[in-house]
Structures are given as structure tokens and as C-alpha cells.
Amino acid sequence: MHYSDKFHTKIRFDFIKHQKKFFGASILLVLLGIVSLLVFQLNLGVDFKAGTHMDIEVGAPVTKEQAAETLDKLGYSDIELTLGGASNQRVSVRFDEVLEQTKVSEIMSTFKSQYGDQVTEEVNVVSPDMARELGGKTIYAVIIASIAIMIYVMIRFEWRFALAANIAILYDAFVVVALFSIFRLEVNLPFIAAVLTTIGYSINDKIVIFDRIRENLRFSKQKNKEQLAELVNASLWQTMARNIYTVLTVLIVAVSLYLFGSESIKLFALAKIIGLASGAYSSVCIASPLWLMLRGDKSKPGKTAKAPVAS
Amino acid sequence: MKGSSRLIAFLGIIVIMAGVFAWTTPGLVNDIRLGLDLKGGFEVLYEASPLEGGEKVTPSSLKETSKSLEKRIDAQGIAEPEITTEGSNRIRVKLAGVTNEDEVRDMLKKPVNLTFRDPQGNVVLNGTDFVQNGAGLQRDEFGNPIVTIKLKDAKKFEDVTTKLTGQTMSIYLDEELLSAPRVNYPISGGTAQISGSYTTEEATKLKDTINLGALPLKLTEKYTQSVGAKLGQQSLHQTVEAGLIGSGIILVLLIALFRIPGVVAGITVVSYVWLLLLVFNLMNATLTLPGIAAFVLGVGMAVDANIIMYERIKEEIRSGKSLLSSLKSGSKNSLRTIMDANITNIIASVVLYVIGNGAIRGFALTMIFSILVSILTNIFFSRFLIHLLIRSNVFKKPSYYGVKEAEIRAL
Numbered sequence: 001m002h003y004s005d006k007f008h009t010k011i012r013f014d015f016i017k018h019q020k021k022f023f024g025a026s027i028l029l030v031l032l033g034i035v036s037l038l039v040f041q042l043n044l045g046v047d048f049k050a051g052t053h054m055d056i057e058v059g060a061p062v063t064k065e066q067a068a069e070t071l072d073k074l075g076y077s078d079i080e081l082t083l084g085g086a087s088n089q090r091v092s093v094r095f096d097e098v099l100e101q102t103k104v105s106e107i108m109s110t111f112k113s114q115y116g117d118q119v120t121e122e123v124n125v126v127s128p129d130m131a132r133e134l135g136g137k138t139i140y141a142v143i144i145a146s147i148a149i150m151i152y153v154m155i156r157f158e159w160r161f162a163l164a165a166n167i168a169i170l171y172d173a174f175v176v177v178a179l180f181s182i183f184r185l186e187v188n189l190p191f192i193a194a195v196l197t198t199i200g201y202s203i204n205d206k207i208v209i210f211d212r213i214r215e216n217l218r219f220s221k222q223k224n225k226e227q228l229a230e231l232v233n234a235s236l237w238q239t240m241a242r243n244i245y246t247v248l249t250v251l252i253v254a255v256s257l258y259l260f261g262s263e264s265i266k267l268f269a270l271a272k273i274i275g276l277a278s279g280a281y282s283s284v285c286i287a288s289p290l291w292l293m294l295r296g297d298k299s300k301p302g303k304t305a306k307a308p309v310a311s
Numbered sequence: 312m313k314g315s316s317r318l319i320a321f322l323g324i325i326v327i328m329a330g331v332f333a334w335t336t337p338g339l340v341n342d343i344r345l346g347l348d349l350k351g352g353f354e355v356l357y358e359a360s361p362l363e364g365g366e367k368v369t370p371s372s373l374k375e376t377s378k379s380l381e382k383r384i385d386a387q388g389i390a391e392p393e394i395t396t397e398g399s400n401r402i403r404v405k406l407a408g409v410t411n412e413d414e415v416r417d418m419l420k421k422p423v424n425l426t427f428r429d430p431q432g433n434v435v436l437n438g439t440d441f442v443q444n445g446a447g448l449q450r451d452e453f454g455n456p457i458v459t460i461k462l463k464d465a466k467k468f469e470d471v472t473t474k475l476t477g478q479t480m481s482i483y484l485d486e487e488l489l490s491a492p493r494v495n496y497p498i499s500g501g502t503a504q505i506s507g508s509y510t511t512e513e514a515t516k517l518k519d520t521i522n523l524g525a526l527p528l529k530l531t532e533k534y535t536q537s538v539g540a541k542l543g544q545q546s547l548h549q550t551v552e553a554g555l556i557g558s559g560i561i562l563v564l565l566i567a568l569f570r571i572p573g574v575v576a577g578i579t580v581v582s583y584v585w586l587l588l589l590v591f592n593l594m595n596a597t598l599t600l601p602g603i604a605a606f607v608l609g610v611g612m613a614v615d616a617n618i619i620m621y622e623r624i625k626e627e628i629r630s631g632k633s634l635l636s637s638l639k640s641g642s643k644n645s646l647r648t649i650m651d652a653n654i655t656n657i658i659a660s661v662v663l664y665v666i667g668n669g670a671i672r673g674f675a676l677t678m679i680f681s682i683l684v685s686i687l688t689n690i691f692f693s694r695f696l697i698h699l700l701i702r703s704n705v706f707k708k709p710s711y712y713g714v715k716e717a718e719i720r721a722l
């Protein structure tokens with residue numbers, strides 16, 4: 001820790017000095033993600049894979065064996081099922097086939113006769129062509145949203161800032177996808193909502209930091225590598241409190257959704273939590289050092305905007 | 312205005328707002344339209360295709376099909392059905408609070424049935440007797456609209472009209488009587504005109520219906536979501552509870568970190584929630600489970616605007632500026648950053664709205680509303696309140712703003 005007199009800022013940790021470790025760790029995570037996506041791929045839910053998904057809220061604790069036995073009696077053997085809820089009272093079943101409504105009713109009435117009338121359910125059935133269409137649309141959506149946000153950042157900043165920020169937000173989106181692949185978590189439409197809003201939200205910290213870097217650039221004359229590094233570190237620490245607080249508030253609601261929200265919103269909340277955490281990390285440890293690398297060691301002052309504003 | 316009167320104005324606003332919120336919130340909450348994932352029901356996306364191959368699905372036949380679905384649903388007494396056509400051949404049906412889902416779904420899947428009946432109710436002609444897309448709209452010499460029809464079998468039509476000469480021939484779609492024209496003489500040649508005192512609109516509708524009946528659409532379920540009522544209620548309670556817990560923690564945290572401005576932030580967050588509920592009511596928007604998630608995330612994001620501004624103000628105070636000039640430069644300098652955050656989020660939400668299906672659209676729409684509302688409450692209203700407070704000259708110590716005296720530099 002040292003005190004930067006020039007920027008009146010306590011530098012509690014030198015992020016630039018340790019940038020190699022951050023880059024290394026992030027590249028490793030990206031590689032792991034790529035390997036996992038190639039080997040395990042994503043655990044696609046019915047929205048993208050077609051088939052039938054049933055969430056059966058039994059109202060009393062059940063075991064996997066009991067639920068499997070009930071399904072087995074109806075002729076569904078080797079069905080993928082998971083238990084959820086605070087005391088394993090919810091059974092989630094996925095069928096690869098598109099079940100007819102009569103089959104769904106049959107399953108439900110069997111569960112009801114076995115466990116009572118409080119059994120309640122959510123059933124999603126997606127046909128193969130709809131799943132294909134949704135998958136295609138989703139890929140477009142992520143690409144279009146990323147490009148739109150990138151263009152916005154490019155208008156807002158000079159290209160080095162824009163490039164660094166965009167690499168970092170794409171990294172954040174990828175981390176969410178990679179962790180879902182590594183941990184075999186199910187990917188459905190709400191997951192896409194989480195990834196897209198991660199892209200939209202994670203850019204904010206980067207804008208706050210880059211605005212500050214730009215503001216500080218205006219007031220410091222000489223810009224060799226060390227001075228720039230000090231400037232970036234100071235900017236990071238000047239904005240640290242607000243970046244932590246803003247992420248923290250959204251993280252608090254995301255965590256309470258994860259812990260207390262309904263079962264079907266949990267994976268969405270988890271994706272948000274991962275995205276928020278990665279966004280906070282990448283703003284400080286990836287985007288800012290990356291900008292410095294792109295900026296290089298130039299004695300001439302870089303192009304700065306006409307009216308720098310920051311917060 | 313003197314300082315003390317500003318404080319009184321501030322307190323007055325708070326008291327009035329608290330009163331309005333307490334008085335209206337229960338009504339607002341009760342009036343909110345809940346999506347079927349929160350109160351039970353089902354959503355089906357149908358793809359329509361001609362029952363007998365050949366012809367394409369026309370926009371008017373798709374529209375007529377969706378209208379006929381609506382009539383069948385209404386006949387069942389199901390409240391607030393949502394039926395929309397999508398693209399060139401899809402119909403989305405959302406029904407909440409249905410208890411006999413199996414029956415309703417069976418009924419909806421049946422193709423429409425167009426029949427012409429004699430006065431005794433016997434079916435004399437049905438949809439398949441008509442040439443596909445053969446019905447047309449013309450005008451007689453007085454400019455009154457008439458519907459022309461074409462039949463496949465001229466002989467059969469001649470026989471029917473011979474038998475019914477002098478009587479009426481009623482046209483039914485399913486069990487609904489559309490029109491009962493009188494047959495004046497036997498009609499040969501396989502074409503006929505139906506005239507009457509129709510408005511152009513009525514005649515067009517009759518024409519479309521006959522064409523639909525001649526080429527009934529087969530509806531295939533492509534996507535269905537069905538939620539049990541109990542599960543829906545449970546999701547609603549759990550998720551609202553999660554939202555309240557999260558918001559409560561945020562309020563405590565805001566006051567602990569920012570003191571006086573934190574209280575203002577708390578007030579603006581509460582007004583954000585109230586205003587968003589009001590917007591939902593006025594727009595008659597449907598709240599879905601992902602919508603609640605967006606609502607709750609919105610609380611976390613709305614306070615960001617306050618935090619960014621307060622942190623900036625704190626920084627200005629630390630640099631030795633007076634409270635008032637810290638406030639001015641702090642709020643000016645933070646505005647653009649805050650707007651950036653809102654704009655990028657709106658971009659992502661709009662894209663999501665465009666691609667999404669029902670529940671996800673609910674999420675995206677809530678997100679967009681929530682951002683717009685939070686711009687009002689957590690930027691403008693928040694600024695107004697904090698101005699009143701600072702200029703009241705009551706809270707002068709930096710510690711009221713979460714800044715320690717020792718941190719303040721001399722200018």
C-alpha cells in the first residue's frame with residue numbers, strides 16, 4: 001500500500017503490477033470453459049433441446065427412488081430427474097420426447113393418487129423446430145446486443161477504451177456460460193436473460209472507471225509507463241467504493257432471489273450472481289490493465305474526449 | 312426560501328408521500344394482472360397449417376382462426392384470455408385460472424366447422440363444399456356490399472337451393488349463427504351472391520369466415536407451458552418475499568453507508584417501487600415470475616444512481632469543497648455515467664424483448680419500465696430531495712454524509 005500524492009489516493013493494492021496473474025487466471029478459466037463446452041457442451045433445457053420438462057411440487061419429501069419408481073410404473077424408465085426445494089419436495093423430470101397432453105395428465109394423476117391433491121406442477125413442452133428456432137434467435141440476440149452495446153461504448157470513448165471494455169464484457173458473458181457448462185447447470189431462456197442483462201450491466205463499472213481514467217489523464221502531463229500505471233491504479237481506487245457498492249446492492253437482491261425465491265427462478269439468480277461477480281472483477285483486473293496495454297508507452301498524450309465527465 | 316422552510320417542505324413531502332403510498336398500495340397490488348406462471352394456467356403456441364394441404368395460410372384466415380378460438384374460449388367463461396397472432400402462421404393463447412385444462416386444449420385444437428343449415432337445423436352444406444378462397448366481396452348497383460361464393464359441386468348446390476327455395480339457409484361457424492340469407496330461387500352454375508343490409512365490415516367478415524371454413528386450419532401445439540395454480544401462488548409468495556428481504560437489506564445498507572443521503576435513497580427506492588406498481592396498473596401489464604425478478608433486480612439497480620452520485624459528492628466534500636458546491640458538482644459529474652448505465656441496460660432489454668417469448672418478454676418489459684421509472688425517482692426526485700435537505704442548512708456536518716473530518720483536504 002502506498003499513497004499517491006499526485007492523485008490524493010491511497011493505493012491499497014497495485015492491480016497493474018499483478019496484471020499477469022489476473023490475465024493468467026482469466027485465460028485459464030476461458031480455456032477451461034472452452035474445453036468444457038467442447039467436451040460436455042451445455043446442459044440444454046427443453047427451451048433449446050425440445051422435449052418435456054415437468055416440475056412436480058409433491059408437497060412432501062420424496063426420494064429419487066420413489067419418484068423414479070412412480071415414473072417407471074407408467075413406462076418411463078431411465079428418466080433424468082432431480083430433486084429440489086428445501087426438503088426435497090419438488091421433482092424435476094425431463095423427457096426427451098414431446099409428451100402429449102394425455103400422457104402429462106396421466107403422470108400428474110398418478111402422482112396425485114400417490115401423494116394427495118396438493119400435488120401441483122409446471123409443465124413445459126417444446127417441439128424440436130421451436131427449440132431450433134429459439135436457439136437461433138438467442139445466438140442472434142446475444143450477438144446483436146453485444147454489437148449494439150459495443151457501438152455505444154465506441155461512441156462514448158476512444159477505441160482503446162471501447163476495445164478493452166468490450167473484451168471484458170464478452171469475458172463476463174463467457175464466464176457465466178462456461179461455469180454453467182462446467183457445473184452441468186441447465187440452460188433455458190431465463191438463463192439467456194441473465195447473460196444479456198449481465199452484458200448490459202457489467203459495462204457500467206467499466207464506464208465509471210474509464211471516465212475517471214480519462215478525467216485524470218487531463219490533469220497529468222507526463223505519461224510514461226510508470227506514471228500511467230500509477231494513474232490507472234489511482235483511478236481504480238478512487239472509484240473502488242462506488243463500484244463495490246453498486247455491485248453489492250444488485251448482488252444482495254440476486255442472492256436473496258437465489259436463497260428465498262421460487263425454485264424456477266434460482267438458476268436465473270445464480271447466473272446473475274456469477275455475471276455480477278465476474279463483472280466486478282473484470283472491470284478492475286481485466287479491462288483497466290488491458291487499456292493500459294493497448295495504450296502502450298507513448299510520450300505523446302493520447303486522444304481524449306472534448307468534455308470528459310466522470311463520477 | 313429560508314433553511315427551516317426547506318426542511319419543512321422536505322418533511323411535508325415525505326409525510327404526504329407516505330400517506331399516498333399507504334393508502335393506494337394495497338389497491339395497486341391487488342389490481343396487478345398476474346401472469347399464468349403466478350396464478351396457474353397455460354400458454355400454447357399453435358402453428359397453423361391448412362387441414363388439407365395445398366393452399367397457404369393467409370393473414371385473414373389466421374386472424375379468423377384466432378377470432379374463432381376467442382369465441383370458443385369466451386363460451387367457456389374463461390376470464391381475460393390473451394390471444395395473439397405471431398408471424399405468418401402462429402397463434403399464441405394464454406389462459407389463466409383454467410381448471411379443466413385437458414378439455415379446453417382439446418376443444419381449441421379442433422378445426423373450425425363451417426356449415427350451411429336448413430330451417431330445421433339440418434346441415435346441407437359444409438366448409439369442404441366451397442372452393443378454397445372462392446368467396447369474394449363485390450358491390451351491387453347501389454354500392455351495397457355483397458358476398459359472392461363459389462361451390463365445388465354446382466349440381467349439389469342447385470339441388471340444395473331448389474329444396475330451400477322460399478326458405479332461409481343459415482350460415483354457422485361452429486355453433487355461432489353468422490347470417491341467414493333467404494333463398495329466392497334455385498341457383499345453378501355453382502356461384503351465388505349473398506346480399507343483405509350488410510355493412511362493408513360485416514360483409515368482409517362473412518367472406519373471410521366462409522374462406523376460413525372452406526380451408527380450415529389445423530393447429531399444432533409447438534410450445535406449451537402449463538402451471539398449476541398452487542405452484543403459481545407459491546412462486547409468487549416466495550419471490551415477493553425474496554424481493555422484500557433483499558430490498559430491506561439494501562435500505563439498511565444505504566443508511567449505514569451514506570447516512571442522510573442514504574435516508575433520501577431509501578425514500579426514492581420506496582417511491583420507485585410504488586411508481587412501478589402504478590405504471591404496471593396503468594399499462595395493464597401482466598406481471599410474470601421473471602417480471603418479479605426484474606422488478607427486484609431493478610431495486611438493486613435503481614439505487615446505483617444514488618450511490619454513484621453520493622460517492623461523487625463524498626469525494627467532492629473530501630476535496631475541501633463546501634457542501635453546496637460538492638452537491639452541485641457531484642450531481643453534475645455523475646449524471647452522464649448514470650445515464651450510460653441506463654442506456655446500456657435498455658439496449659440489452661430491448662433485444663431481449665424482441666427475441667423472447669411470453670415470460671421473458673415480461674422480464675424485458677419490466678426491466679425497461681423499471682429503468683425509466685428509476686430515472687425519474689432515483690435521479691431527478693432524489694436530487695430534488697437532497698437539494699432541499701442540504702440547503703436547509705440543518706445537516707452541515709460532513710459526518711452526516713458519511714465523510715470523516717480527518718479525510719477532508721484543504722483546498
